[in-house]
Amino acid sequence: MSRAQNKQPTPYNPPKCWVGNKHKVCYPDQETAEMSARLVEVEHGLKVGTLTCYHCEYGDHWHLASSPQR
Ligand SMILES: [Zn+2]
Numbered sequence: 001m002s003r004a005q006n007k008q009p010t011p012y013n014p015p016k017c018w019v020g021n022k023h024k025v026c027y028p029d030q031e032t033a034e035m036s037a038r039l040v041e042v043e044h045g046l047k048v049g050t051l052t053c054y055h056c057e058y059g060d061h062w063h064l065a066s067s068p069q070r
Contacts, residue, residue: 017058026061027053033062040064 015026027033033053041050053062 015061017056017061017063019056019058019063024063026056026059026063028061030055030062033064037064 016023017026018024025036027036030053037051037053038048040046041048050066051064052067053064055061056063
């Protein structure tokens with residue numbers, strides 16, 4: 001099966017920032033971050049609540065973080 005990679009509606013290049021040694025996507029507000037968290041969970045077949053969002057300490061934006069699973 002081939003995916004249509006050239007049919008993406010809008011090229012989305014989210015801003016990113018370095019947190020520790022990780023390059024993380026920045027979200028402008030908590031709502032957007034939480035929405036994206038749910039989307040990523042669905043995409044990766046994760047349980048709802050696997051991803052959490054938090055306010056970045058380096059700027060006025062939000063990041064996603066995965067809560068550790070047991
Ligand atoms: Zn940040």
